[in-house]
Amino acid sequence: MKNTKILTVAVLMTLGTTQAAYAQGSAQHFSEAVGHSAQATGHSIVAGAKLASSAVAVPLIVIGGVGQVSQAAGEDLWDIANQPIGAPLPISDETVSVGPAPNIAIKNDVQDEGEGI
C-alpha cells in the first residue's frame, strides 16, 4: 500500500512536469507560428555563398532634399538618383550581406590578432 502511494505521487509529479513541458512546447509553437519578426536565423546559411559585406547603404533618390547621394558618388549614380519613380533601375549582380554581429566581429578580430602573433 505504501509503495502504491509513493508510486502514485511520483507518477503524478512526473505527469505535472510533463504537462508543463507540453504546455510550454505548445505555447512556443504558437509563439513561433505567429511570430512575424524572428530575425532570419540564416547568416550562416548563406555563408557558403560569395557575398560582399556592406559598410553602409543610403536611399538612392533625390526628392526635395531627401536622399544622401551627391554628384560626388559618380555621374551614373547621380543620374539614377534623379530618375522618376517607376523608371527601370539597375541592380548589381553582386550579392551584399550584412557583416557579422559586433560580438562575433570582435571575436574574429581577436582571433586574427592572435594568429598574427
Next chain:
Amino acid sequence: MNNTMQKIIIGLFVFIYAINSHAASSQANGEVHFSADETVKFSKQVEKSLAEKGARVFIVSRVGRPVKELPPGFNYTHTGIGVYSIITTTDGKKIPGYTMYNLYQKNEQPNQSELIQDYPVDFFSGVYKLEAGIIIPKPELQKRLLQVINSDTYRDLHNPKYSAIANPFNSTYQNCTEHTLDVLNAAIYNTSDIELLKTNSKEYFDAQRVKVNPFKMMLGSIFSADIAISDHDENVETATFTTIGEYLQEYDLVQEQFSITLKQ
C-alpha cells in the same frame, strides 16, 4: 505490487513518453530548407523584379514557417520595407541594390525588438518557402515613405516592447507589421503623432483576427515572453502583410501587389 498495478504504471510511463515526444517535435527552430545558392538566386530575382518596375520603396514579406502552422488568415511571418539604395561595400565599392528596413525581435530577449537594416539575401535566409509578398505603393506614397525613413520619425515610431500578436490600435506593444503600418500612416498623414496615427488606424484599418484556441492563446501568454494578450480587448487582432495590402488597396495607394517565387 500486482500485475494490474504494474500494467497501469507502465501504461502511464508510455503515455508520458508519448506526450514528451510530441512536445519536442512541436519546436522546429533553425531548420535549413534551401541551399546558399538558391537563397542568393532568389534574393537577386526579387531585386531584379522590383528594379525592372522602378520601385524605389516597397513592402515585403517572407514565409518563415509552414502556412499550415499559422493561424487562419496569416500567410506570411515577417514584413519589412525595401528601399532602393546605394550600398558601399567594405572594400569601398558603391553598388546599386535594395536595403531592407526591419523591426526584428531580439533573439536573446524575445519580448524586445530592434530596428535593423539588412539585405535581401539576409532577409530570405532561413525561410521555409522561397516566396516574397510584395506591395509597391503609388509613387507619391513611395516619396513620402522615403521622407519618413530618412527622418527621426522612423525610429521614433519604434516601440521596443514586442508581442507577436501586438494590437495595432494602441501603443502597448509592437510587432514588425504594426511598425510598418505606423510608418505607412506617418507617410500618408504626414505626422509623427502616434495618438493621431492610432486614431486613424482604428478608423480606417481592419486588423486580422487571431483565431486560435483560447486555451492555447492563454498558454502562449503564460509561457512565451513574446506573446501578450493584455493589450487586447475581447478579440485578439493584429496587423498582417495581407491586411496592410487590403488597407492600401482600399484607399487606392497600391501601384502593384504580387508574390514572387523562385524561378527554376
